[in-house]
Amino acid sequence: MLLAALLVGGCPAQAQQAAPVPRDTSFTVHSAYVKAKKQHPTITVARPPVPRHVRTASNLTYCALAGGRELKLDVFYPRAKRRQTFPAVLIVHGGGWRSGDRAQHVPLAQQLAARGYVAVTAEYRLSTEAPYPAAVQDLKTALRWLRAHACPYAIDTTKVAVWGFSAGGQLATLVGTTNDDPLFEAGTCYRSHNSRVQAIVDADGTLAFIHPESGEGDDRKGPSAATLWFGASKTDRPDLWQQAAPLNHVSAHTPPILFINSGVARMHAGRDDMRRQLDAFGIYSEVQQFPEAPHPFVLFNPWFEPTVAYTVNFLNRVFGR
Template sequence: MGIFCCKRSGWVLVLGLLLASWASRAQTPTLARDTSFTVYSALAKARKTDPTITLAQPVVPATIHSQTNVPYCTASGRALQLDVFYPKARRRGGYPAVLLIHGGGWRSGDRSQHVPMAQQLAARGFVAVTAEYRLSTEAPYPAAVLDLKAAVRWMRAHAREYHLNPKQIASWGFSAGGQLAALVGTTNEETRFDSLACNTGYSSQVQAIVDVDGILAFIHPESGEGDDRKSISAATYWFGSSKTERPALWRQASALTYVGPRTPPTLFLNSSVDRMHAGRDDMMQQLSQFNIYHEVHTFPDAPHPFPLFNPWFAPTLDYTVAFLNKVFSRK
């Protein structure tokens, strides 16, 4: 019995050392691009359970302009870029705008994944911007938040050039991008996230949030992030430390932490994967208490990357347009 206890204690010690080693590696960005999440890898995985799923590739509308690879800020010694899609026709006062934020576990994915959505939004009367941001392989939290706040400021600084209404900007994101879209919106008054010295004379506030399957709280009973028993979770890589080591940091990056009377109207679009909207119900309860308009729509049979695929792309677009038209018509 004593020998068994000693062996078990030894294994516990070894496991603890391994986890500590993994956590240490998580704190050091690799600078190597992670290509594990692409639309094609996600499509192949989704088709294992539903072979009828197809990649959403709608025809590019003839009524829009586009400008790609536009530098919007410099960070980590390089220029961050974005793409802009906007209606050809001018509109008095400008068009409402949407910043689209890609997913990929804060370490993979790229802005091209939501170009089809951006193009269709532009055809529906929006200025749509897809922006890159620093991933955890390059820089840990809060770098991504700083970048996206800078992207919003760039949008306002170039409002006249792209026929954009600077008083009507929404953050829209999928998965990790959804988490970031919600965080960008709920931290409108948190100046600590405006530390990048780009277009500092403009506001980074947004007037609406669209969260597509992005978690709202990292430390939450519904959240799967931070479980590093088998491998380091995506969030642990992003934060550079485990949630037990720095729980305050994990709460700081949770949109639920900041919900208050001035939180923007919010649309939640969700798949059948419950852990991808951890904290959503709590946030909706708080929004109701503050009498803030919000909607939730769930696609019960959809896989997590549903906005990239048919048959969910079109209803995702429709829900987004209807929600934004509704909340922006009040302003």
């Protein structure tokens, strides 16, 4: 039963560490660069200098799972003056729900911290380890951890955003459109704190799986990334595929959303339908697009700096900074 794969709290010292699941390394910054460079020979990997005054707390455990498996995150934060607090951003990596790594967005996290945000890069269980909805539950747990640790990092817990790229964009938007939904809250880690977010940034993440614009779920050459994540094809379990679509969770309580998109249309399937729903509720949304860019544009120059700028400008607007 899928929902049985819930997070459990507890002291990791009391249990043996679970054997690590072999990682799928098919999506890395290097592999994405080699592929994108064929069509965009002038691109470079975005590795800007580490900004001054940005502090880092690395490899922190945000929850221990059954069997001693520990979920990790990193925090990048500005130096605070007395009684000063900062909005926070949880950053979610992509990789088809199966690959990828939180370290891919360290440059983004550092740049956000330099601009007055506490940026958190968190791992989550991939489909090689646990099927949907485990990844969503993990990320909501990371948000609860963030609020529980607001004091040491000077976090303003009323101003929390989630940012995601590709599969991470889908996850970020699902996390943000399901505030307070008990289906996606699991385990005992920091349950006295909430996982709500007040803003969403979706960089090329699909908003709908069963949709005319969607390219997810083509299993003709083998199980697709989404099929592997859901543990069933969209023909066999359309209910799960619909349930995981952020488009199907829009309500009057949905936070403002920024969509940052490449020129690959299928990567933002359902975006325009979602914006129409947001408009009907009077919820602010914004689209910024790089029509010439490949899908993993957020990792490369010349698109990295504009992506940072769009993100910061949007969050400043939403949070009244």
